[in-house]
Amino acid sequence: MKIRSARPSLVVLLVSIFLGLTSCVYFNTYYNAKKYYKDAVKENIDNESGQPKTQNYNKSINSAARVIEYYPDSKYVDDALLIMGKSYYAIRSYPKAKRKCEELIANYPNSELLYEARLFLGKTYIGMRRPDQGIAILNDLWLEGGVPMEIRLEGQRALADYYYENENYRQAFLEYHKILDKMKDNSLRADVRFQVGECHFKLKEYDLAEVEYARVMDEKPSRKRQFDARHKRALSLQKLGKLDAALKIVERLLKKDIYYTWYEFANLSKAGILADLGQYTEAIELYDRILELYPKSFTSAEATYRVGIIQWKQFNDYDKAKEYLDKVQSEKRQSEFFEPAAEIANNIQYLQNLNFSLDSLQLDVDTLSSHLVWLSEYQDTVLLDSVAFDSTITLSPDTLEQVSQMPTPSPELPEHLIERYGNPNLPSQGMPPQTQTGAPDQTGVTGEREIRLAPLPPDSIQVYKRLDEDYLALTEYRFRLAEHFWQRFENVDTAKVIFLDLVEDDTSPDVQARSLMSLYYIYKQTSPDSTGPDSLLYSIHDKFPDTGYDNWVRPKIGLQPLPEPVDTLVEAYLAAEELWLSEYRYVDAVAAFQDVIANWPDSDYAPKSQYVIAWLQERKLENVDAAMASYDSLISWYPQSQYVSIARKKIAPPPPDEPDSLEVLEDSTALEAAVVVLGDAPPGTGPPVMLNEEDDLLNYIHANHLYPLVASEAGIPGEAYLTFVIDVEGRPKDFRIMRENPEGFDFGLQAIEALIGMRFKPGYRDGEWIEAPMNQVVEFSP
Template identity: 25%
Template sequence: MKYVFLISITLVTLQCTAYLNTFYNAEQAFLQANTEHMKIMRHYPDSILTTPSASISTNYERAIEKSLKVINDFQKNQKWKDDALFLIAKSYFYKRSMPKAILRFKELQQQHPNSPFIPETYVYLGKAYIEEGNLSKAEEVISYAIEKYPQLDKDQKLSMLLVEIAIRRQGNAQAISLLEEAYKTVKNEERRIDLVLRLSELYIQLKQYNKAIAILKNAPRKKELPEQSYRLDRALLNCFMQIDSLNAALKQTDLMLAKKLYISHFKEIELKKGIILGLLGRYDDAIAIFEKITAGVDSTTSISDTTGIVSEALYELALIYQKKKAAFDEARKYYNLAAQSSDTLIAIPASKRLSALDILKNLRSAPPDSAEDNNFKIAELFRFELDEPDSAYNQYIAMATGNTGDIVPKSICAAAFVMRENGKDTAKADSLFRVLIEKYPSTDYCKIAQQQLNLPVTYKTREDSALDAFKAAEVLLYEKGEIKAATQAFFNVYKTYSDLPIAPKSLYVAGWLSDDYLQKNKTAKQLYERVCDRFPNSVYCTDYAKPRLKVVMDTLQALAGKKGGNEVSRTQSETDASSSDSTANLNDSMEESSEIDDKGNELDSSSTEPKTRRNYAKYPPADPSAN
């Protein structure tokens, strides 16, 4: 009996040891994962949660596995079941498996209402609902927690979640109000800095820079909190730059560079200082700083620049050499290095500017006989590719004063637009547009100038006249119902403006009306053939005239068959003749001898409609492409 008792004691002890060991392993796996995870999250202080790495996720999964074993394999021992459930729920949360996390937190609340972990479950549930985008539920849970467990909000942990909800709802004003209230009561210095940073970010989003500057200046800087202190000074620097207080911004960079606390950020601060010096017009000083940042850089180090600081410095150097020094070879060298950066925000514009400088070099070395065309292309490069409006303007004006012909008004017009773009000099632009109206009244540029100055347009281009003639033909068709006159009018548009894009459309409409309305099959056939002879690649040939031409030719042959063999032969010979010269029999006036319609009725050449079809629909769609 004694031995049985000892064995029982031993078994119970072993079972308890296994139980404790399993839970211990679960807890250690979670602690290891969460410690590494928190190190990553310190770099994203404004985020509720960041995605864990694969190795961290593996440890969270191990914690879940061991905790489930505690619950399932040791059901008689309930002592640490709430611990295991809480560990499972937290592991799912940090793995970003929010539905599973929410389910487990609720299970803990329902099955273990007296667990010491219950208050904290509401914090996690609120965060999980925010991450899921269920903001109403998150607000409900967090508000309940603040009321039920006010101690949880002693350092504004829950209040900051309400701020996050307001921000995600685009309610910046509400978020600011919540932050301002929280700031009044917070005592922890680290929390105060966090609140200032969030509040200043919201002020900056609303462009309330002076409010942001006021709270950033007064915020505490702590040696034991170097990253937060740096973020405060960086935000203050950015505010000074946003309000163009460049001297204050420059002073701020010097103050930041004097703090050894920020030594890991010195290159970033120097980059900002170089940009500010460039904005102040101190280009040589800016170059010196950028060259210091990029010292010893080649294509290999440019590619491996993960911070983007070196790449941006290279790009800024290139911009100064291009735009301020006109040293294009130096600019090309730095654009080439920046273009090899892994940062696409730098590499792509650098590549474009490098290409533009190469084109500029080729244009300037081209033979003199193409100088006029090349000079205009050079001006376009400065204007559109190299972001040098002053150089573009000077190039256009030089071309306007040193040439004759169409290039003069063309250059004046382009120069006017350069001055008008971005409100650069609207008075000068208006003056140039008036020169076009006064000196070049019979050009397209006069019309453009009148439109830009909101003046009545007195000059019409051939395109305008062609469009007016087409619209007049439509009036005859739609408003007056004069089909024959409209058909002639559409044909006249083609005849007068055969070199313009409206020509194939006009010619097709004339054929279409002859076909569908006037029943003039031979005329329609000749017009359709002319569409394809003159405009073979036009949609009015490929998609419309060709299919209709086949139908018309079949109709002509069928009608000719009713007249007998001789008529068939005559029709066939006419068809053959038209094949060799489809427009030989088409007069400019489109007047023809009478024809036979599809019912064998003879058409009166003076009539606008077939005699037996007075109720035929008069108004087809204005644009035949609608068919």
């Protein structure tokens, strides 16, 4: 009896043990999923990299998935679904997060986790850039009865964060305030109060921001939040002009070892405050120290930019300013200061080029003037110059004999001329020097660069002709210099002095008129209530009647405008361009450009039109034979055009075949440039991107001779801003030139050629590649 009664007991015991072990296994699997998720959240609290740390989130997803797969009837399945949804949300895999939240809501309508699943579904919709659906869910959670308070608060916090990230700071401020007094967790309340301060700071309400940052310390902020609040309070005081108080807070932060991790930000702010206090030398020393301690960082990039600005604005040292601004890219190209630094550096380079051109012209004027002295003093007037000789004398034996008997110039020249220009009678010295090193001019921005002058004319007539050209060029370049100081550097005083001087210079009436117009705008900006600018309008009207300048002035002084002349050449070219760029009627565009050439064959628009015809035939109409013929015509008809170098490259014969004895590898360059091997599109949404680096683009421009010839030879940098479409296979199309700077060199057309040779990854949405627009600035630097 004892033996028989023992068997059922043993079976029951074994079954109990098995069920207990099974229960322990799936609980442990769920426990691991929950633990990995908590660890992931903890390690991402102070993560400022911009990308989540994903290892523990992925472990959490895998453990939760095992619970669902192996124990589908357990009570932890809804928990596992929520953990997966929250983890996918955290690593920004929004479509998967959405799917898991919806599975929980659909399959477990009575789950205690239902509200939290709806919360993360709303946050996921916002992450997927479907804010209307997300905001509706979060607002329902706030208004609906029975929703736990922590869910309601987290939903409103997510809503407030969404408004803040989308720069709707007023709405974000209201949402943060809605939950601030309802939060019991002091640490979370400290975070929200800090965000309230951030809203005020973004709205430039620095007095209110300073108060909110100070109140953060009344809560229980984390160490990082303590530093952030005190640091931003100092920046608010700096904006309010309370520099001593701001400096005290920053220096106090730098004395506390617990904030050592964030010293770089405090040092950066301290340097900025020192600069605002006028202690520029101390500020630069601290910025340079930051460069040593934190190289290749966003902090060092900003420090480099700030030093460049100080060197420019405070010390007027353009060379030093450009040196620092050029370094921003090497410090951290992704920095927000990269583009403004590059723009200012380009403006300084342009200023240096202008000054160099002015130096070159002035040197040419001085050299030509001295050459005139030499011609008048040491070349006998009986010796006819080359122009007069060729045009007026028919040589006869008697005439030749007379010429041979004429006295030659004395080899003895005044010492000051020999010292400066050399002795033309000595081959070793030759005529006045053709090169000279230019010294810095009054602006202090032109470093030593070799100036190369054109050969001196052989006679006075050509000397006077070149002097007239130089004087016209000098006035034009001086106008550009003044315009650059005014518009790019906001140096109105220097610009006014130059414009006023040009108004008195009669060399170029066009420059006179433009200078008066510029002075009018300057006075309107600086003295809007003054009647002084009106007198400039009447000066333009009186000095330049019945011109385009007069027509501009007339409505401002109560006169009827002049009848507008029609420039049929420009109209015809623009109409052809419209057919090409806006209507995409390439055949009609070719015909229209051909009409431009036929009607105005000697205009500047003719070679440009011929180049566009060839480009359209090659790129859009895919008629290679016609394109080659058009390139050949361009070379024949317009041999001096800047487009000829490109055309010659297009029609050049292919390189000779390699000998059979050598192994010839297939050239896949063109294929690689045009085709990108695409796998599955990632989840979420993303724009198209160029896979090449900016340096690759610039190298491609130079390697393929795409730098406009005139600009390249003059050392003129440029840029073109383009908008175009990247198709689903990563190919660019439908280009539009939005802006060229400077205009007139065809940087836009060459930029299109360069971008066609680049590699792109298309945009994507919800796991699929899509056709999407893209913008790109293409820079040209010598």
